[in-house]
Amino acid sequence: MGPDVATARLPREFYPRPAYEVAPDLLGCVIEHETADGLVAVELTEVEAYAGDADPASHAYRGKTARNAVMFGPPGHAYVYFTYGMHFCVNVVCGPPGVAVAVLLRAGRVIAGGDLARARRGGRRGVPDEPARAIADRDLARGPARLCQALAIDRDQNGADLCDPASPIWVRAQANAPSRAATAATIKAGPRVGVRMGAEIPWRFWTANDPTVSVYRPHASVGHGKAR
DNA sequence: TTGCCGATCTTCT
């Protein structure tokens, strides 16, 4: 249907910019992952910018470690991390090589491969053969861990090159994307979700009035990590 | 709808 330009990956040059500039530009773009089970595509509706060693909320704030090494590498790659003992989250690495800035993909709308996404989201961890739960379309990729589950993103995708034509995972713009000016009018910005330090920086960007945007939650510092 | 709670384990202190 669409011409090649509709499915072209975002070029490498899209990424080496400050994360707070790349982040809003990603809204409306589509992340796709092709596996043996099929293709799932998610139109991004919510993202967050993280600015490396200058940002106390970033995983890179205290320098390079084994976990965050990908963020210090070249732009246009996927930084996937495991958190809370059971969830994966995915970022796109931005900025020039060596500068650990990235954009966390927080939520989106599944626009292709809905059945596959629902099947992946249906079974609970450790509960095989459980029938798929009735998950609303809006909830398929509503949240960073849900988005990863719908797209089957895990450790194996950490470091994946989103710009390599041979890579099974990529990000593209939409053929019918509205003008930059029209898009800007529908973009909202506010504090990032679940962060403690740097909580006042408005680097969460989302599409206004979109049901697939996750609900805002402040950092759960108290009450977590219960004593014992 | 909001709010609390437990699950579960990697990473860094």
Next chain:
DNA sequence: GAAGATCGGCAAA
């Protein structure tokens, strides 16, 4: 040893 860029279930309003 503690905290964490989270989520789903359940209760209450």
